[in-house]
Amino acid sequence: MCRWIAYSGTPVLLSQVLLEPAHSLIDQSLHSRMGVETTNGDGFGIGWYAQDTADTPAIVRDVGPAWNNRNLREVAQHVRSDLFFAHIRAATGTAVQQSNCHPFRSGRWMWMHNGMINGFRLLRRDLALAVDPALYPDIEGSTDSELMFFLALTFGLPEDPPGAVARMAGLVERTGHAHGVRHPLQMTVAVADGERMWAFRYSSEGRSRSLYFSTRVDTLRALHPATEFLRDISDETRLVVSEPLGDLPGAWNEVPENSYGVIQPGNDVIGPFRPDVHVGSVRG
Template sequence: MCRWIAYSGTPILLSQVLFRPEHSLIDQSLHSRLGVETTNGDGFGIGWYPGDTDTDTPAVLRDVGPAWNNRNLLEVAHHVRSGLFFAHIRASTGTAVQQTNCHPFRSGRWMWMHNGMISEFSRLRRDLALAVDPALYAGIEGSTDSELMFFLALTFGLTDDPPGAVARMAGLVETTGQAYGVPHPLQMTVAVTDGVRVWAFRYSSEGRSRSLYYSTRVETLRALHPDASFLRDVSDDTRLVVSEPLGTLPGAWNEVPESSHGIIQPGGDELHAFRPVPPGGPRPN
């Protein structure tokens, strides 16, 4: 599968998250502890919002090589500072290793990344692709299930109601899979952002989803670890959502509950249950 990180909070150099932690994303690309594969070397990507420019669209850097030895990634990470960024390392589930298949995916100001798979995607692909809004379809550049999931969510109103759109996307995938006799069509942890808020989803048809964690509130960590100097440099609203904990600091990481989604946003984070909505079903509460 894959590993990913979503960061929101005090603007920092990307290297502080991607390279410096004990079990950083770069370390996970070689030594994943909780993923299906130990090595995630089928490409990588980072996406960030500059914050000091007139554009509200994210910058994206993607490549097909492994993250652990990419000099461009090292250079960018040590010179780019951002308060909201995504990073992803890929382990292909069958689609080609090519730049357009690397995450995160972008549409306007929105970014999306995914760990998991649509089971028997080659059989389901045509039916799912036909459900994408024709006005959006030309924006699909690659061949992954992950990017198609993104464009289905856009079709179902991602820009207005991210949880509802992702629920309808998941419902369509499950309904289509079941029509083809696929017992557990969907496995996903997903992060999506509009540059202000971050939504993170953990769900699978079989109820055994891939790992996902979120960081404990900074003020709580300061009380637990008053000697941890790096905690003094970030704001109280700084958060990370990660496929695997980045270190072993006691109390720092919390597992995202099965079949749930969370929102990181100004004014307070939220955690809710998540369930797919089949085609024609009512909008989720």
Template structure:
């Protein structure tokens, strides 16, 4: 499995979030507390947006472990961003190669995933032929995660992210059941268009991988008035993480089972999530 984090809010140096917290994502690459594996060393990736909102996000991915990658450290200490994704990979049967590292990008959208499609080798062809032929040639790697992304794009991710992910999940479950796979899907995933972030927690068996979101900043300031780092960020700042980045009391909240959240200007949302009974390709 993998670990990931999504940040949205006041522009900061990536290193402040990736390296400085006590249980940062870099620390999790060696010492995961809640993951299936303690070590997540099969590659990493970061994707970030600049102040030019019309530009596509930048992506840096590599196959080495995050904890000793000099390029990652160099970039993280020089890049500011108000919206970025970071992911550390533990491979689940596909090759350790750059094209299999998250996040995946299509236009303005970034996508990253922790989990797996159980029985993926049995189902891969059936799922691949459901991808819009106009998109299929853009698939670069061999992971179930990237194929999930392109299925969601096929089913209308640009117009309706929750609906597209529901249609993607429904197709995977129906295909898995046709191949006698009892629990086809395990996922915590995040997708963004550069303005909003959608984060999903779902599994066919109802025992999903860990996922947390940070408490609203104004509430944290009231709880911890002496916490200096809280003075430098806006009330809109929010993180979604596979594991809490530290032990600050009241800072982290578990994303409910079978739900998704939306980080957006104004009020954030949490909604129930269920796979759709039918998957309709969006023209």
């Protein structure tokens, strides 16, 4: 499968999160500890919001492996952001091409995914027909991940992210079951609008891919007062990751099975996630 990182908080150089930790995303691209595959070399992508151009996130993607890409290091060492995504891909049947690399973008929205739609080859046509016709021309690649994004947009992502993702997941499960697929969906998803970030962990079989969120910074400072990175970031800084970036005691918490969280100014929220299988007609 894939590995990903989502960051929200004090503006930092991307390299401080993507390159410098002991078990950084670069290390995970070669030595994943919790993924289905140890190596994730079928492309990568980073997306970030810049303070002076917050209407649309910037996206950089490439089909090469992250571990030896000079452009990734160059960008990461010079770009500073308060909200960014990074993703390394292990393909699950679709082509290794730039348009299939995460994150995906539509307007100010950004999306990335680890997992798969089981039986996607059988389900693809039915799911694609459910996408809003006005949005369909913007689909560039052939992955289940991008199609999930556009289904969520169709089902009202800008107005109600948890509800839209629940309706998307419900449609995938209902369609999968109609085609005889017992466990249609496996997903950890991150989605952001430049101000807030949502993360979802769900699978039809109840054995979801790994996902962790970082402990509150003030708590970590008390536990590890000598850790320099913690001195320079705000109490609201959070990371959500496919697997921990290091072994700092108390730093990482597993996202509960079948749940979602919102990272936002003020209080973050975590709650149960269930697909909405009663999906009505889509918007025309």
